[in-house]
Amino acid sequence: MSMVPTLLSxxxxxxxYGGVHAVRNVSFDLRAGExxxxxxxxxxxxxxCFDMLNGQNTPDSGRINLLGEDTVGRKPRAIxxxxxxxxxxxxxxxxxxxxxxxxxxxxxxxxxxxxxLWSSTAAYAREEAGRLLDLVGMGAYAxxxxxELAYGDLKRLELAxxxxxxxxxxxxxxxxxxxAPRERIELMRLTAQIAREKSIGVxxxxxxxxxxxxxxxxxxxxxxxxxxxxxxxxxxxxxxxxRAIYLGEGLVYDARHREGAGA
Amino acid sequence: xxxxxxxxxxxxxxxASLFLVASGLSIIFGVTRIxxxxxxAFYMLGAYxxxxxxxxxxxxxxxxxxxxxxxxxxxxxxVLVEMVxxxxxYHAPELFQLLATFGLTLMVEDLVVLIWGPSDLLGRRAPGxxxxxxxxxxxxxxxxxxxxxxxxIVLGGLWLLFQRxxxxxxxxxxxxxxxxxxxxxxxxxxxxxxxFALGVFLAALGGALQIPRDAVHHALDLRIIVDVFVVVVIGxxxxxxxxxxxxxxxxELNAFGILIFPKISIILVFxxxxxxxxxxxxxxxxxxxxxxxxxxxxxxxxWRPLTSGERLASLVxxxxxxxxxxxxxxxxxxxxxxxxIFVIFAASxxxxxxxxxLASFGHAAYFGLGAYGVAFLAKLAGLPMxxxxxxxxxxxxxxxxxxxxxxxxxxxxxFAMLTLAFAQIxxxxxxxxxxxxxxDNGILGVWPEKWAAGPASFYWLSLGIAALAVAVLRVIVFxxxxxxxxxxxxxxxxxxxxxxNGKRVQWTAFVIAGTVAxxxxxxxxxxKGSVFPDSLGxxxxxxxxxxxxxxxxxxxxxxxVGAIVYxxxxxxxxxxxxxxxxxxxxxxVLIVVVFPKGIVGMLETIRNRRRTPxxxxxxxxxxxxxxx
Numbered sequence: 001m002s003m004v005p006t007l008l009s010x011x012x013x014x015x016x017y018g019g020v021h022a023v024r025n026v027s028f029d030l031r032a033g034e035x036x037x038x039x040x041x042x043x044x045x046x047x048x049c050f051d052m053l054n055g056q057n058t059p060d061s062g063r064i065n066l067l068g069e070d071t072v073g074r075k076p077r078a079i080x081x082x083x084x085x086x087x088x089x090x091x092x093x094x095x096x097x098x099x100x101x102x103x104x105x106x107x108x109x110x111x112x113x114x115x116x117l118w119s120s121t122a123a124y125a126r127e128e129a130g131r132l133l134d135l136v137g138m139g140a141y142a143x144x145x146x147x148e149l150a151y152g153d154l155k156r157l158e159l160a161x162x163x164x165x166x167x168x169x170x171x172x173x174x175x176x177x178x179x180a181p182r183e184r185i186e187l188m189r190l191t192a193q194i195a196r197e198k199s200i201g202v203x204x205x206x207x208x209x210x211x212x213x214x215x216x217x218x219x220x221x222x223x224x225x226x227x228x229x230x231x232x233x234x235x236x237x238x239x240x241x242x243r244a245i246y247l248g249e250g251l252v253y254d255a256r257h258r259e260g261a262g263a
Numbered sequence: 264x265x266x267x268x269x270x271x272x273x274x275x276x277x278x279a280s281l282f283l284v285a286s287g288l289s290i291i292f293g294v295t296r297i298x299x300x301x302x303x304a305f306y307m308l309g310a311y312x313x314x315x316x317x318x319x320x321x322x323x324x325x326x327x328x329x330x331x332x333x334x335x336x337x338x339x340x341x342v343l344v345e346m347v348x349x350x351x352x353y354h355a356p357e358l359f360q361l362l363a364t365f366g367l368t369l370m371v372e373d374l375v376v377l378i379w380g381p382s383d384l385l386g387r388r389a390p391g392x393x394x395x396x397x398x399x400x401x402x403x404x405x406x407x408x409x410x411x412x413x414x415x416i417v418l419g420g421l422w423l424l425f426q427r428x429x430x431x432x433x434x435x436x437x438x439x440x441x442x443x444x445x446x447x448x449x450x451x452x453x454x455x456x457x458x459f460a461l462g463v464f465l466a467a468l469g470g471a472l473q474i475p476r477d478a479v480h481h482a483l484d485l486r487i488i489v490d491v492f493v494v495v496v497i498g499x500x501x502x503x504x505x506x507x508x509x510x511x512x513x514x515e516l517n518a519f520g521i522l523i524f525p526k527i528s529i530i531l532v533f534x535x536x537x538x539x540x541x542x543x544x545x546x547x548x549x550x551x552x553x554x555x556x557x558x559x560x561x562x563x564x565x566w567r568p569l570t571s572g573e574r575l576a577s578l579v580x581x582x583x584x585x586x587x588x589x590x591x592x593x594x595x596x597x598x599x600x601x602x603x604i605f606v607i608f609a610a611s612x613x614x615x616x617x618x619x620x621l622a623s624f625g626h627a628a629y630f631g632l633g634a635y636g637v638a639f640l641a642k643l644a645g646l647p648m649x650x651x652x653x654x655x656x657x658x659x660x661x662x663x664x665x666x667x668x669x670x671x672x673x674x675x676x677x678f679a680m681l682t683l684a685f686a687q688i689x690x691x692x693x694x695x696x697x698x699x700x701x702x703d704n705g706i707l708g709v710w711p712e713k714w715a716a717g718p719a720s721f722y723w724l725s726l727g728i729a730a731l732a733v734a735v736l737r738v739i740v741f742x743x744x745x746x747x748x749x750x751x752x753x754x755x756x757x758x759x760x761x762x763x764n765g766k767r768v769q770w771t772a773f774v775i776a777g778t779v780a781x782x783x784x785x786x787x788x789x790x791k792g793s794v795f796p797d798s799l800g801x802x803x804x805x806x807x808x809x810x811x812x813x814x815x816x817x818x819x820x821x822x823x824v825g826a827i828v829y830x831x832x833x834x835x836x837x838x839x840x841x842x843x844x845x846x847x848x849x850x851x852v853l854i855v856v857v858f859p860k861g862i863v864g865m866l867e868t869i870r871n872r873r874r875t876p877x878x879x880x881x882x883x884x885x886x887x888x889x890x891x
Contacts, residue, residue, distance in 0.1 A: 093757060109762040115743075115771065161761060164761065
């Protein structure tokens with residue numbers, strides 16, 4: 001493992017609002033090609049943590065080293081330029097454009113053509129956009145208006161947009177929220193497959209433990225702003241404190257595991 | 264020293280009306296999310312009605328009763344307006360709400376003249392406050408002292424109302440989350456109506472209380488509304504205490520600005536506003552609103568470049584237009600030139616509004632700057648026409664670069680208010696800096712050179728530049744920059760997350776739109792042979808807004824059609840009636856309520872419906888879900 005470069009290194013990250021410690025002294029690393037889940041009950045500080053990583057929020061203290069650069073205080077767009085793709089809990093796409101155009105805009109930005117007033121966007125990186133859409137299984141929808149898409153398809157479109165800058169790291173905030181169970185598994189399978197092929201690191205928050213335990217290489221558990229556990233899915237599942245606080249004592253996950261092994 | 268104290272007190276007295284109107288605007292905005300442009304009109308109406316009542320009923324009871332009764336009567340008018348008009352547009356995009364209430368303002372302006380006549384009316388002095396108080400040798404009108412006491416009393420009253428009554432609790436709850444209040448079973452309709460009535464009452468009271476101090480005239484509405492916009496932008500829209508502090512601040516700046524920097528007294532307030540906006544874009548006492556997710560508007564059809572058939576049709580239309588001098592006389596050609604110029608102007612605003620999602624309420628500033636630019640170059644520097652036409656619009660570019668930088672820091676209604684305020688500064692400068700601009704007399708004798716002097720040649724020149732401008736703007740719409748601009752409009756969150764610097768993109772768009780507007784203004788100066796402050800005025804800004812809306816705000820080039828139809832209609836209307844503002848205002852209200860997609864938007868909808876008969880409703884719902 002030591003040969004694989006560290007993409008993201010977080011040290012002593014803290015943020016408080018008034019007297020409430022939303023995030024308290026959180027540290028972790030993420031390596032290329034690794035899929036890391038950040039889980040915890042509501043209010044644990046997952047979103048605050050996430051917002052600080054992608055520049056929407058500034059930590060009170062702590063360091064974030066992203067791809068060798070200190071990113072504390074940088075804007076989201078600057079962090080994107082470092083090679084970070086981002087998807088949102090509630091999808092954010094361009095509703096008045098076609099699916100292909102959505103991806104083309106990201107490619108325009110990646111190619112630093114944002115202030116090009118003259119050439120035609122329709123012709124810009126058309127094939128590249130098509131390839132990205134094919135990759136997420138949206139190739140057939142390329143010319144559809146984005147506003148027409150079903151929610152699951154919007155999530156896949158977001159993934160295609162997030163891949164446009166050839167990211168080294170994907171930040172996905174509840175990637176499967178609001179999706180049907182079957183779609184959830186498919187989307188995460190797709191994400192995991194792409195991540196491993198391209199050696200992209202993935203950090204995601206998620207409430208669906210099926211998704212987490214099936215795809216995460218490693219899991220971080222947050223509670224009341226602090227990291228209370230860290231480890232492989234097996235380690236985290238067996239951790240009594242995590243069970244007490246978040247997972248509960250049911251047999252659901254073990255049952256699933258058996259089912260998976262049998263199949 | 265005593266002099267400065269008196270000046271300070273005068274400032275405080277002026278703050279009273281400003282606070283009353285601004286707090287009313289803030290309360291209405293807090294609950295209904297409507298920025299009521301007609302608030303200035305209600306203020307003016309309050310003054311007129313109070314004038315009539317206090318003239319008719321003499322004595323102390325007549326006066327004070329008249330003032331309160333005037334406010335109540337105008338509040339009743341407000342209730343009527345709310346029930347008939349606003350209830351239909353609560354869910355419309357904010358631009359439409361601003362425009363509808365602006366249309367209302369225009370109507371009131373003409374109605375007021377119709378009822379009370381065009382001349383200034385001097386009101387009665389307030390009984391009991393006729394004299395002046397001596398303060399170390401300086402006189403302070405005792406009515407000023409009364410006004411100084413009014414603001415804290417009203418502020419306290421509003422505080423009690425909102426903190427101690429059931430109604431007040433509902434209003435505060437609705438200000439935070441009106442959907443939740445509705446879900447709890449509160450009758451929202453009447454809550455909104457009563458809030459609107461209170462807001463209008465405050466505005467009308469502000470107007471009625473001004474009559475002993477100030478003449479009543481039919482331009483009061485725009486004068487106060489610009490000041491009020493400045494107050495709520497500084498204080499924070501929705502905050503009553505903010506309205507109070509900012510009203511005092513603005514009034515004191517005006518009072519002392521005249522003493523300390525007489526030349527730049529107007530600009531001083533706007534400088535302060537600019538500083539506040541940079542430091543706290545949501546105002547001193549406002550709350551930063553969560554990044555608003557944009558509603559997709561009325562349709563979600565992606566734009567397409569013209570097909571080759573459509574291109575051919577446009578070319579044919581252009582050729583037909585170019586053949587006009589074969590059949591039309593001189594007057595018709597002059598009108599046609601003017602229409603062509605307004606096509607350029609409307610197209611420039613359309614670019615900013617439709618592509619950028621930035622509804623400027625002061626776009627005439629850049630039109631006028633282009634016109635003045637040409638006048639300076641041609642008259643003062645004596646440059647040839649071609650050079651003036653090329654360089655004149657640069658003044659529009661410069662203005663757009665400076666003001667646009669501040670304006671794009673904001674969005675939505677704040678953006679609209681700020682652009683309006685900026686346009687008013689430019690207008691004031693043109694109006695007051697007589698030595699350079701000639702003030703109200705304008706700059707005369709800006710005639711085209713021989714090659715462009717004939718009506719036909721000038722028409723061809725205007726038509727050619729209009730075609731070029733529209734074509735260039737279309738190219739930009741479909742360029743990478745155009746997509747970046749639309750991306751910023753559609754989803755600020757996503758565009759930032761793919762590396763787009765939204766503010767810089769919008770600023771660039773603002774400068775482009777301002778420059779093109781400057782080109783239109785430059786031609787306009789030559790068409791009229793003169794330049795007046797009117798070329799920078801609010802009514803011209805609104806003309807442009809209506810043209811865009813009429814053509815269809817969600818189309819690529821609807822403004823072209825909108826400009827042609829509107830300008831032709833307008834010129835015809837002015838020749839037919841004296842009440843053009845009334846008709847125009849009614850027209851605007853009608854478009855917003857009945858016809859929100861505009862002419863070209865309607866045509867596109869019909870065409871699309873033919874193509875895909877069944878899928879339309881599904882498209883709309885999906886689009887709205889995405890935006891929630």
